[in-house]
Amino acid sequence: MSKTADVVIIGAGAAGLMCAATASYQGRHVLLLDHSDKPAKKVLMSGGGRCNFTNLNTTPANFISANPYFCISALKRYTPHDFLELVERHGIDYVEKGPGQLFCANSSKGIQQLLLTEADWAGVDLRMKTSINSVTTTADSVQLSTSLGTIDAGALVVATGGLSIPTLGATGWGYDLARQFGLDVLPTSAGLVPFTLHPELKAHLAPLSGLSCTVSVTCNGQTFTEPLLITHRGLSGPALLQISSYWQAGDELSINWLPHANNLLNDLQQLRLQHPRAHFGSWLGEQLPKRLATALINLLEEQGIKLPERNADASNNQLEALANALENWVFKPAGTEGYRTAEVTLGGIDTQQISSQTFAVKNLEQVRFIGEVLDVTGQLGGYNFQWAWASAVACAKNL
Template structure:
């Protein structure tokens, strides 16, 4: 039987970070994964360039039923700590939006750094390995796998959530948590495109590929970022962000001209009476979207002097409360993260050890901690992996 100090299930961001950290402490570490390649989600994230951190990874940018849980780890391993790590390896990266750090060339460069750290630390990775059963004993754990039995003192669950099953995501981590009596908070797909009702879907298909800045609001939270029209509905940063706070059936407000006030529209008629509102909107919105609006307001191409207050009011309400007719989301198939997960009230925020089973640890996305879009979830993976790696 293979004997290890630490076994980590999951060769993703948090698992690789935890493995290197623990192995540098002299622990005999083995990472297991059922996939044929380590770091698959790292490679496909950020359009293949991986938004690997955010320099403003403060606790306020994370959601959890226990909002205080993430504070300790984010302080002990900050964004700057991870930047220092990749700087030592000479990674070329860029700040595409304030705080958002991406690989300049390819996510492969970042994965290569992590695998180099694994090699230098002496940790090992074993791929194409299925876990058949896990037995917890007093002081050690036995894993029955497709590659033979393994025993360890510390078992780390770094299996992620349910997002993007084509990359190998499963509910395995939740099953292990349930096995020892953990509470699993309701899970759902998040940071995910929104689908729309059939009539809107047909209209939006004509707009597919165009984007505009919008303000998306749900449950008192707003994001003003681009929205992208797709063949299935809407996506883009503002939409992905709002799905952390919105669920199907709830109110969702989309303002497609957030920089335009009602007074601005009135001023057009007063100051430029010969100008049409079609011309005004054409300076703010893509042409195809203006055509869709004109179908609702045929008078848009008339001189503004000819419009009434009621017409202007109707136009403003249409823009400020643009009805995308949401139907739901694209689900785990395209979701970047899974909301919910292992209840953090039952896990140590210092060591990440289970309070239900000695020697069992949970890190990364499997926990009920979800970051906003923009590198926050990767920073949580690095931080939780590093902190657990100090104690396993």
């Protein structure tokens, strides 16, 4: 079989579906291909099943990229309010969980259905379970050899996403194609991903699996104050997921277990005065989940910070050591859970060679890259979908 289309889009995820519908509404004949059995699988899995589909407070500062200016134009041209208008038009109920973080009130299925309905209304020709064998370009067209046969198109849009969660269809195909066209692919790594721990620390924390508390975590000049969650493998929760995108193998993390204390040393000194016969451990058990407080006291003892039975007997040096350990608890994670559970891929196609207006490859106008396959990675909180929508619409409007 030989087919022709104005535009072929590879990848029926968030960015691919959005781009396909927008381009189709503009009268382009769009063929959307995906090797997976179902479209938008990550949308379904996202936000714990309730898809954090955008963030009203999105700014370019919420994205990590070697070229921080690249995302500005697209984010300005398609804002969170534009996507919200679409959500409201489809009658999808939503809730604001954290500041600006909009989630489906019921299920991510609402956003998946929105994308499929828009693609259907616009007349997109969607073909799942389709593999792409090769891509060649001429001066003004693209030829693809696929499991559907040969396809000739005026333009190719690559929306194959990153490497995270291979079981949801993720591949490095987009990166390989970029290399075929001579583009640089910046080193990739797992982002928004839980940490694993070395055996000694894991032995203390794994029995507390399921406990959560708000902490501040710092690494490489970035700090996030959000909940930490102890898991049977290591540390997760929003604070740890956020910082994982700034962490590199071998780096240390610093956790402040009591981020809301204004002057912890002073608090401890007051405690010594007011409750001389008590033990600091009981006080810590009121600030943090009790079992976590006990585990921290045990860990501190292993580090040589042993608290006396009675607060009154604690020296100033001991109080300083305790305050410092609780506010700046430094440890080296063993690693991360990797792409198996990561929400995003850091790095990717170097945007220096891509137009921030059209998403076309400079000097190869008929080939475009959008979404997560590019070196643009959002923080946790709905920013990654906003990037998928914004890059898709900016590209489609210029096809």
